[in-house]
Amino acid sequence: MLDVSRFYRAAALLPLLGALMTTPAAAQKLAVSLGTATPGGGFPVYGEAFAAALNEADDGLDVQPRNTKGSTENVPLLEAGQLDLALVQGEVAHEALAGIGRAPASLRVVAAMYSTAGMFVVRADSPYRAIEDLRGKPVAFGARGSGLVVLAQYVLDGLGLSRDRDFQPILLDRAGDGPAMVLDGRAAALWGGGVGWPGFAAVARDPGGARFLVPDAAGIQRIRSKHPFLRELTVPAGSYPGQAAALASVGSWSFVMARPSLPDDVAYRLARALHRGEGALAKRLPAAAETTLANTAAAAPRAELIHPGVLRYLREIGLARP
DSSP: OOOHHHHHHHHHHHHHHHHHHHOOGGGGSEEEEEEOOSTTSHHHHHHHHHHHHHHHHOTTEEEEEEOOSOHHHHHHHHHTTSOSEEEEOHHHHHHHHHTTTSOOOOOEEEEEEEEEEEEEEEETTSSOOSGGGGTTSEEEEEETTOHHHHHHHHHHHHTTOOHHHHSEEEEESSGGGHHHHHHTTSOSEEEEESSSOHHHHHHHTSTTOEEEEOOOHHHHHHHHHHOTTSEEEEEOTTSSTTOOSOEEEEEEEEEEEEOTTOOHHHHHHHHHHHHHHHHHHHHHOGGGGGOOHHHHHHHSSSGGGBOHHHHHHHHHTTSSOO
């Protein structure tokens, strides 16, 4: 004989069991927001590759890139807890952590991204062959809020130049607008940096070709004497179409940084996923080949600026002192 009460109790459980069986896997993943920058620049491209590599290495992660105005907006968004992670260009990170023009930020490094050597690109048929030749000319210095704009200020200051006094500065709403301005003559040059930067690649791929302008050896020495936190960096030959020789300049490392309250276990998990996915990340984006935990340990200004969760993982794999 049917036990009616037992039947109804079992029937009442069916919706719950069905919900548990049909819950999408994505709903159980750990969502992590990642601030990048404006479309057309290097940060959004990097952010997509970084997120995809970590999500692939740990299928329980859901790193979600978000466009922002760039490094100078990413720092306050992290401080306010509105982003979990964000990409921050080296000079902006330096100013935030050192408390230059503001209170020191309590942000921590999750990963070193890549080194960025600052330089200008001009059309190959232009008369400009040195940075000095650009005096008084319209120059696109990058997107408003971009850390590359800050790098330009340090480099020019070291050379005894001022962006606003010695050039006709153009600040962009979208990083992707710069190459077209150089190619159609609205700008004499575009400032940018690093290997595989989309703005430089767009100009260099043009049939007319491109030329890169960097400080000379004496200029590099002057810049580093005034701003010693900048490093001498080299862009290898062949990094851009038609670039036959290596280019020496100055710049810094950019970082993936975390909000002050990011839990240690989340940062540990991100570090482990990056370690597993380093090779896949480099395949997705050659410019990200420098994104390794070994470079993170070496490039961080000080060990205590690395997130404690990441530092714990670095110690486990022998890349940091116990």
